[in-house]
Amino acid sequence: MSEAILKVSGLTKNFGGIKAIDNVDLDIRPGEIVALIGPNGAGKTTFFNCLTGIYTPSAGDIRLCNPKSGLKTKLNGMKPNKITEKGMARTFQNIRLFPTMSVLENVMIGRHCRTKAFILGAIFRNPATRREEEEIIEMSYDILKKIGLHKEVNEEARNLSYGAQRRLEIGRALATEPFLLLLDEPAAGMNPKETEALVRLIRQICSEGHSILLIEHDMKLVMSLSDRIFVMDYGKKIAQGTPEEVRSNPAVIKAYLGEEVDA
Amino acid sequence: MFPLKELKRSALIALWFAFLTFPIMVIKVDPIERTVEWRWDNMFFIALGSFVISILSKVYLIRKERRAGRKKGNRSITEPFMQRILREPRFLYPLSLAVLVFALSFPYLFSTYQTNIMTTALMYVVLGLGLNIVVGVAGLLDLGYVAFYAVGAYSYALLNMHFNMGFWAVLPIGGLFAAFLGILLGFPVLRLRGDYLAIVTLGFGEIIRLILENWNDFSQGPSGIANIARPGFFGMDMSFAGGITYIYYLVVGLVIVTIFVVNRLQNSRLGRAWLALREDEIACQAMGIDKTKTKLVAFSLGAFWAGLVGVIFAAKTTFVNPASFTFLESAIILSIVVLGGMGSIVGVIFGALILILMPEYLRALSEYRMLAFGGILVVMMVFRPEGLISNVRRSYQFKKQSSGQASDRS
Ligand SMILES: Nc1ncnc2c1ncn2[C@@H]1O[C@H](COP(=O)(O)OP(=O)(O)OP(=O)(O)O)[C@@H](O)[C@H]1O
Ligand SMILES: [Mg+2]
Numbered sequence: 280m281s282e283a284i285l286k287v288s289g290l291t292k293n294f295g296g297i298k299a300i301d302n303v304d305l306d307i308r309p310g311e312i313v314a315l316i317g318p319n320g321a322g323k324t325t326f327f328n329c330l331t332g333i334y335t336p337s338a339g340d341i342r343l344c345n346p347k348s349g350l351k352t353k354l355n356g357m358k359p360n361k362i363t364e365k366g367m368a369r370t371f372q373n374i375r376l377f378p379t380m381s382v383l384e385n386v387m388i389g390r391h392c393r394t395k396a397f398i399l400g401a402i403f404r405n406p407a408t409r410r411e412e413e414e415i416i417e418m419s420y421d422i423l424k425k426i427g428l429h430k431e432v433n434e435e436a437r438n439l440s441y442g443a444q445r446r447l448e449i450g451r452a453l454a455t456e457p458f459l460l461l462l463d464e465p466a467a468g469m470n471p472k473e474t475e476a477l478v479r480l481i482r483q484i485c486s487e488g489h490s491i492l493l494i495e496h497d498m499k500l501v502m503s504l505s506d507r508i509f510v511m512d513y514g515k516k517i518a519q520g521t522p523e524e525v526r527s528n529p530a531v532i533k534a535y536l537g538e539e540v541d542a
Numbered sequence: 543m544f545p546l547k548e549l550k551r552s553a554l555i556a557l558w559f560a561f562l563t564f565p566i567m568v569i570k571v572d573p574i575e576r577t578v579e580w581r582w583d584n585m586f587f588i589a590l591g592s593f594v595i596s597i598l599s600k601v602y603l604i605r606k607e608r609r610a611g612r613k614k615g616n617r618s619i620t621e622p623f624m625q626r627i628l629r630e631p632r633f634l635y636p637l638s639l640a641v642l643v644f645a646l647s648f649p650y651l652f653s654t655y656q657t658n659i660m661t662t663a664l665m666y667v668v669l670g671l672g673l674n675i676v677v678g679v680a681g682l683l684d685l686g687y688v689a690f691y692a693v694g695a696y697s698y699a700l701l702n703m704h705f706n707m708g709f710w711a712v713l714p715i716g717g718l719f720a721a722f723l724g725i726l727l728g729f730p731v732l733r734l735r736g737d738y739l740a741i742v743t744l745g746f747g748e749i750i751r752l753i754l755e756n757w758n759d760f761s762q763g764p765s766g767i768a769n770i771a772r773p774g775f776f777g778m779d780m781s782f783a784g785g786i787t788y789i790y791y792l793v794v795g796l797v798i799v800t801i802f803v804v805n806r807l808q809n810s811r812l813g814r815a816w817l818a819l820r821e822d823e824i825a826c827q828a829m830g831i832d833k834t835k836t837k838l839v840a841f842s843l844g845a846f847w848a849g850l851v852g853v854i855f856a857a858k859t860t861f862v863n864p865a866s867f868t869f870l871e872s873a874i875i876l877s878i879v880v881l882g883g884m885g886s887i888v889g890v891i892f893g894a895l896i897l898i899l900m901p902e903y904l905r906a907l908s909e910y911r912m913l914a915f916g917g918i919l920v921v922m923m924v925f926r927p928e929g930l931i932s933n934v935r936r937s938y939q940f941k942k943q944s945s946g947q948a949s950d951r952s
Contacts, residue, residue, distance in 0.1 A: 331828060363830035375825035377818045383938055388818045392830025394811055398839065401810030402803050412811070420940060433937040455830050 283308050284346050284459055284490055285330075285367070290339035292322075292329055292514075299325040301514040302339070307459065309346045312481065312491045314501045317511035318534060323494045324372050326511070327461055331369050332359035343367060346458055346490075364392045368457035370448040372464045372494070378437035382428055385436050385447055386419035389454025419454060426450040426480060442473035446480065453484065460484065462493040466500055478504060502526070510534065548600050556593035560585050599924060628888060628931075645794050649787045657790050661858065663898040664793045665851050668800050670878035670890040672847025677876065678884035678933075679808060680840035681820025682732070683740040685872050686747025690720040690845040692754060692867035694852020699767040699862045700760075709773035713853050720849025724842035732837045735823070747872055754864040766863025773857045789858050796854070800847060805887055807843070809936060816840055817885075874898075881922060883929025892930050 283306040292300040299322045307313050315323050328334040330341060332354065341354040343365055352365050368389075377385050394415060400408035423429040426446045431439065436447060445465055452460055465481070466474045478500060485491055495501050501508065501522070508525045510518040512534040518525055525531055567588055570579040628634060649657045669691065676684045697716035701707040707715075731742050754761045761767070772785050773792065807813050815836045818826045827833050856862050874897060882893025900918065904911045922930070 333824060333828070358832075359824075359827035360830045360832050363828060368830075369828055371825065371828075375822050375828075377821040377825065379821060380814075380817055381937070384814060384817075384936075388814055388826070388829050388831070391811060391815055396811045398807070398812065398843070401807050401812050404806065408810075415811070416938065429940070432940060451829060 282344060282346075284344050285492070286340075286342045286344070287330070288340045290326070290329060290341065291337045292325055292334060293337045298514045300329065300336075300511075303511065303514075303516045305509055305516070305519075307490055307492055309458075309490055310485065310488070311506045312485050312493070312504050314505040314508045315492060315494045315511065316496070316498075316501055316508060317517075321511040322514040323511055324463055327369060327463055327494065330354065330362075330461065331367065332357050332362045343459070360392065363455050363457070366456070366458045367461065368452035368455045368459075369461035370445070370452055370463055370465060372467065374441075374444050374448060376436040376444055376447060376451070379435055381433050382436055382439065382447060383416070383419055383423065383432045386422050386450050386454045387415050389422075389451040390415045390419060392455055422450045422453055425453075425483070427476070442469045442477075445469065446477070449480070449484075453489075457489060459490045459492065462491060462495075464494050464496065466495060466497045474500060548597070552593050552596040552600065555596045556589040559592040560589040563588050599921075602925070642798075646791075649790055654783045654786050658786050659899065659902050661786070661790045661793050663895050664790075664797050665854060665858075666875065666878060666898045667797050667891050667894040668793070668847055668851050669875045670882065670894045671800050671804050671887065672844045672851070673875050674844075674879050674882075674885065674887070674890045675804060675807065675816070675847075676840055676844035678879050678886070678890070679813065679820065680816040680837060682837060682841060683736065684743045684841070684844070685740045685869070685876065686743035686745070686750075687844070687848055687875055688867045688869070688871040689747040689750040690724060690848035691852045691855070691871065692750055692864075693720045693723055693845075694849035695856040695862045695866070696754065696761060696767075696852075697849070698853040698856040699770050702770050702856075703767055709771065709853070709857050713850060716853035717846045717849040720852065721842040721846040724845030725838055728838045728841040732834060732841060744869065744872075747867075747869060751864050751867050754867070761864070764864060766861060766865075768861045770856050770860045770862070772860060773854075789854070793854060796850065801887060801891075808885070808887075812836070812839065877919070881919065881929060883931045883933060885933035886929065886931045889929050889931035889933070896930075 285305070285307040287303065287305040290300055290303045290305075291298065301322075303322075303326065305313075305315075315326065317323055325334065329336045336355060339355075342351060343354055343362075344351045345366055354362055354365070354367075357365075377388065380388070394411050396408040396411050400411075420429060420432070423432065426449060428439075428443060428447060428450065431443070436444065439447060445468070449460075449462065449465065462481070466477055469477060474497065481491060481493070481504060493501075493504075505522060507520065508518075508522055509516060510525060510528070510531050517530045517534060518528045520528070564585065567584040568581050570581060571577075572579065648660055652660075669687070673684065673687050676682050676687070694716035697719050698709065698712045701712050701715070702709075727743075727746055731739065731746070734742055755764050757763070773789065808816075815826070815831050818829070818831065819833065819836055823833060826836075855866070859866075878893040878897050879890055880893075881897065882891070883889025901911060901915055904914050907914050
């Protein structure tokens with residue numbers, strides 16, 4: 280099996296006295312869909328925030344390895360935008376689109392870190408800048424087609440339906456050309472039909488060479504999509520393994536006490 | 543029909559106004575005769591007037607709400623008239639041309655006095671457009687903008703006094719000085735957000751003014767620097783009126799350049815990043831935008847324009863002193879941006895013209911001038927809280943089926 284593209288070891292995050300994440304290990308291999316589950320308040324979102332540089336971890340080690348170039352980077356203490364440049368992008372649990380910008384522009388923002396035009400380029404619009412701008416538009420449009428929002432190009436993001444906004448977040452993250460995509464509850468608030476489309480979309484994204492780490496409460500989705508599952512509770516990792524292993528793990532069943540794990 | 547609650551509210555407002563204006567409208571002290579005149583009829587008219595105005599505005603707002611409710615989701619109809627014009631090149635180009643012709647022939651149509659006022663107004667257009675980058679587009683509330691204006695003005699004043707440097711040589715230097723100062727200040731300050739940023743920039747503006755006021759050896763203190771050279775034109779000698787016309791054209795040129803540059807900046811990768819930064823900083827960073835760098839660029843570009851206008855200001859008045867760079871100045875420029883419409887170039891131009899020209903032409907009202915001015919501002923903010931003209935979003939057209947063969951228009 281090839282080398283892990285993300286290797287987290289001993290990650291810990293304290294908020295004052297609270298250990299929101301306590302010594303968690305996790306690894307993702309190329310082409311995998313990995314799920315991170317756990318009851319509310321388990322520390323999943325905090326885990327994402329540590330990975331993407333929004334929080335600085337209190338302890339532990341996060342290493343990213345680009346599967347194409349083999350380039351390894353230690354992410355601890357890096358700024359969020361640098362981490363995105365390294366090839367890891369995310370979506371947010373509480374949708375964070377740019378509400379008054381258009382759908383297309385939201386995706387175009389994702390291209391920012393892969394393009395260069397600056398002050399002089401913007402003012403003089405030299406051929407290189409124009410070409411770059413065309414490429415940004417073209418690629419963003421292609422992404423919109425992929426996520427099925429190409430009819431709403433000029434719509435303001437805030438006018439989209441909830442499900443569409445979640446998809447747009449995925450599209451925006453894809454525009455940064457990540458090899459690892461972190462999705463924080465992508466199906467939250469979606470109806471069954473939208474969820475189904477989302478599952479197809481995630482599969483497609485994965486087949487196009489992006490690895491995926493997702494947080495999700497929808498067990499049906501998690502069980503059907505993931506190659507492996509990590510389970511957290513009270514900041515600790517309590518189980519990991521294939522969906523079958525996790526489903527029958529007594530610790531997991533206890534954590535979800537009463538909640539239906541197998542669906 | 544009209545809710546009773548609103549009637550009560552209007553009555554309250556009327557009472558409140560009557561109370562507020564009591565000292566100036568009712569009591570009239572005659573110091574020579576040593577009598578006090580009580581003009582109660584004035585109070586009655588004020589109460590009646592504000593009652594009627596309050597009801598009228600309420601009726602307008604209610605009707606507007608009803609209309610908006612009915613036409614919800616149908617954007618093409620609710621889209622304001624001005625926006626439609628700005629969106630259509632068919633209307634926009636002839637209109638711009640007409641405005642340009644008018645601007646160019648202005649000195650021939652009007653008196654020197656009028657031209658001078660117009661020059662001032664156009665300088666504020668440039669200042670407004672510069673601050674618009676910072677506040678309107680990038681969303682950084684800068685209350686010390688005047689500091690950069692002062693830096694530009696004093697750059698020219700001092701370089702001219704000590705080294706006898708000419709206007710054209712100092713123009714870029716003044717701009718760059720201000721931009722550099724913007725970067726210097728931006729580094730520590732731009733990690734702050736919202737109110738905190740506003741307070742710190744406010745303090746910075748005052749610090750610069752206080753330095754200029756107190757560091758006598760450097761800036762000649764409150765008495766200022768006089769006899770600054772007017773801008774030259776290939777060494778030609780110009781009459782007083784000729785000089786004013788010359789500066790007018792110079793400022794018109796600067797306005798055109800500024801509009802061009804700001805428009806291009808807004809519709810670029812950088813401009814998009816500014817907008818995104820205004821809307822959500824964390825999402826921005828997660829999308830790979832360098833927050834600090836992007837903000838710094840906005841801040842220093844805004845400062846650059848202020849510096850340029852500062853140099854022109856010094857050349858126009860041939861005299862600078864710290865009193866020209868008080869907080870009020872920052873507040874006026876900020877009002878231009880907010881009133882005109884955050885992020886909208888046309889809005890800012892209108893805002894500047896209205897805010898600067900109106901007090902001049904309201905002189906006919908003598909002592910009620912500022913009262914009327916304030917009243918008009920309040921009315922404008924009530925009826926158009928998003929500014930006179932809100933920013934026109936760029937829209938993109940894609941041919942059907944083709945894979946993103948983009949033909950876009952702005
Ligand atoms: N900035 C913060 N300051 C203090 N405590 C925090 C902060 N962020 C998160 N926490 C705490 O950390 C714990 C984990 O929160 P987190 O949001 O990571 O949970 P989660 O697993 O994502 O839950 P959910 O499924 O509801 O999204 C919670 O107890 C929360 O109160
Ligand atoms: Mg969460």
